[in-house]
Amino acid sequence: MESIIATHQLTKKYGDFYALRNLSLEIHRGEVFGLLGPNGSGKTTTIRTILGMIRATEGFASVAGLDCWNDSLAVRERVSYLPGELRMFGYLSGYQHLKFLCELRGGAGLERAVHIAENIMELDLNRKVRRYSTGMKQKLALAQAFADPVEILILDEPTSALDPSARGLVLDLVMTAKAQGQTVIFSGHVLSEVERISDRVAIMRRGQLMHVEDMHSRRCARMVLARFDEEPPTEFPDDLGLIVRRRDGREILFEHQGEIRSLLDWFSRQGISEIAIGTEDLRGLYDKFHGPDVRDEELAPLVQSARS
Amino acid sequence: MSKAFLTLIKRIVVETRFFLGFSLLALFALSWFSIYRTSLSEGRAETLAVREMAQRGELAKPAPKKSDESKKDEASPKAESSSATKPEASPPGDAVARSEPAKDEPKKADGEETASAETKSAGEAAPQPALTEEQRRQRRARGFYQFLGGPDMDMSSGAIATMLLYFLTVGIPIMLPLFWGISRGSAAVAAEIERGTMDMILSRPVSRSAYLLAHVITAVFGYLLMVVVIVAGAKIGESFHSVDSSPRMIALARPALNVVGLGLATYGLTIMFSAFDIVRWRPNMIASILTIAQLVGYAVANQPETADDSWYKVPGKFSVFSTFYPIEAFVKGEYLPRHMGALLGVFAAGVIVALWRFNRRDLPANS
Structure with missing residues (x-):
């Protein structure tokens, strides 16, 4: 697939502190790309570097072949950004605010922004922004972001201040944007939301890229928990596509991708007392990198693997 | 100019409308007031009496002849109050002129002139008989009463009245452009x-240079409006209060330009500090301290008793106030291009450094 955003060995240092370290990433045109990681993991620094607000210490980032620092203006013509922490001009009305931001883009998108704000987000645009609640401000900013006629949407924690129904609306708008061919970077902390809409997900930790997961493959994968009557075998036939995720006495948790019928046939011949089949949510993957017992030295090989 | 650029300018104007509106109104009123004050001085009996005393040589130092230039000066907001020590700009009839120094006396700081006027007024008076304690007490009480604005307060004489006039017609018109400069510079x-x-703004396709220049243009626009209202205040005031000699428009514009030039220089310094910072209080504080330090340095350097080769003269060389000569600009005009060049140079240097820094700096998260 054609990549629209690329970073290569992107590094940002503040004194001795690495906000980003050797981040190499490609985001494909038209995909929804999830960025996951705890606070301080480098998600926002990555986004701000892409927008040309931060200059990389080493490496580079590009959007549609344009250098994010030197061609920042051209990059921002292609990108709409929703900041993680919203600050607005309180003395403007909702409508004036949308108009102001649209005029900074030459006036494009105002009609659509008003439509989304009034009809989808149900905002009163005649009210002063200072009288909006935090969630209403977030909705106003989202209306603006989704209305911009751009190729790329970067949404930094877009649902953080929203009620559950508004969150659903936002996810629907993301899917609409994707259907229209826009590329979306969706940074967030709510794993279920990221899981639901993303084509791929990157997990970051302490400024480093730990893992990139293809969510389509993941959705096809299933978790199988089997309890054997006797001591289970240590090796399994390759053609079954079984990967042992956890072994606990006679109980084994498998990850499985492939034909389910042959798997069930095989299990029926093994003397299984119990079997449970389900899917694994993103939490399991996330906890591999951010679980309470995870140590940096254990993750070093994974970082190397993610880079390669 | 692009639509985005105009939108930025419009936004800044809307944000600053109250501050700018108040400043313009105050400058207009003060300019008008200076004409009113001049008109009062020219007609009052005390003024005429002092003029006659001067002609009879009864004053310690006679006032110079009334020239065309001094006539112009009487109509100036700055000239009237500062004219006490300016030989070429002294209104001969006004009581303030009693403190006129010799023509060869070195030029002094504006702020110092008033104090000098006060001292000299006392020093030049005829020998006083010794006062009783009661007389002294009554005099102190009366002085205090006058200070509060009592009915027998005499605006044509007395140090307090002079101070008040000086503050109104020179102090505030200087302060407002300085405040505007520091405020807008740190806001940028x-x-x-x-x-x-x-x-929110810089995630849109707006270049950093355009963003900063929108701020600069708005600040300069504010300064131009200040020049306009100062001139307009004097001219409109003149149609209500007659003065002996009406100053020309250009003569009124010169001191106003010098005042806003000083403001622009302060703006240039402030925006430069602002471009390096992430909080407003710091450039505000640095610019304020720097402005006050320059004012103090200028005052120290321009003490009349200070020798030309003294170290005390050095601070004056680094002070933008050394280029601040609204009276000379008003009366002669010849100082203005040189002084404005220096002030605009400081402004331009500040803006260039600010542009350089702002285009290279990181913008922190949630900025």
Whole structure:
């Protein structure tokens, strides 16, 4: 697939502190790309570097072949950004605010922004922004972001201040944007939301890229928990596509991708007392990198693997 | 100019409308007031009496002849109060002129002139008989009463009245452009980052240079309006209060330009500090301290008793106030291009450094 955003060995240092370290990433045109990681993991620094607000210490980032620092203006013509922490001009009305931001883009998108704000987000645009609640401000900013006629949407924690129904609306708008061919970077902390809409997900930790997961493959994968009557075998036939995720006495948790019928046939011949089949949510993957017992030295090989 | 650029300018104007509106109104009123005050001085009996005393040589130092230039000066907002020590700009009839120094006396700081006027007024008076304690007490009480604005307060004489006039017609018109410069300079970058609205603007296709220049243009626009209202205040005031000699428009514009030049220089320094910072208070504080330090340095350097080769003269060389000569600009005009060149040079240097820095700096998260 054609990549629209690329970073290569992107590094940002503040004194001795690495906000980003050797981040190499490609985001494909038209995909929804999830960025996951705890606070301080480098998600926002990555986004701000892409927008040309931060200059990389080493490496580079590009959007549609344009250098994010030197061609920042051209990059921002292609990108709409929703900041993680919203600050607005309180003395403007909702409508004036949308108009102001649209005029900074030459006036494009105002009609659509008003439509989304009034009809989808149900905002009163005649009210002063200072009288909006935090969630209403977030909705106003989202209306603006989704209305911009751009190729790329970067949404930094877009649902953080929203009620559950508004969150659903936002996810629907993301899917609409994707259907229209826009590329979306969706940074967030709510794993279920990221899981639901993303084509791929990157997990970051302490400024480093730990893992990139293809969510389509993941959705096809299933978790199988089997309890054997006797001591289970240590090796399994390759053609079954079984990967042992956890072994606990006679109980084994498998990850499985492939034909389910042959798997069930095989299990029926093994003397299984119990079997449970389900899917694994993103939490399991996330906890591999951010679980309470995870140590940096254990993750070093994974970082190397993610880079390669 | 692009639509985005005009939108930015419009936004800044809307944000600053109250501050700018108040400043313009105050400058207009004070300019008008200076004409009114001049008109009063020219007609009052005390003025005529002092003029006659001067002609009879009864004053310690005679006032110079009334020239065309001094006539112009009487109509100036700055000239009237500062004319006490300016040989070429002294209104001969006004009581303030009693403190006129010799023509060869070195030029002094504006702020110092008033104090000098006060001292000299006392020093030049005829020998006083010794006062009783009761007389002294009554005099102190009367002085205090006058200070509060009592009915027998005499605006044509007395140090307090002179101080008040000086403050109204020179102090505030200087302060307002300085406040405007410091306020707008710090608002350009640091305050926007602190408020968190920079992200919203610069995530749109707006170049950093355009963003900063929109701020600069708005500040300069404010300064131009200040020149206009100062001139307009005097001219309109003149149609209500007649003065002996009506100053020409250009003569009124010169001191106003010199005042806003000083403001522009302060703006240039402030925006430079602002471009490096992420909080507003710091460039505000640095610019304020620097401005006060320059004023103090200028005052120290221009003490009349200070020798030309004294170290005390050095601070004056680094002070933008050394280029501040509204009276000379008003009366002669010849100082203005040189002084304005220096002031605009400081302004331009500040803006260039600010542009250089702002285009290279990181914008912190949630800015």
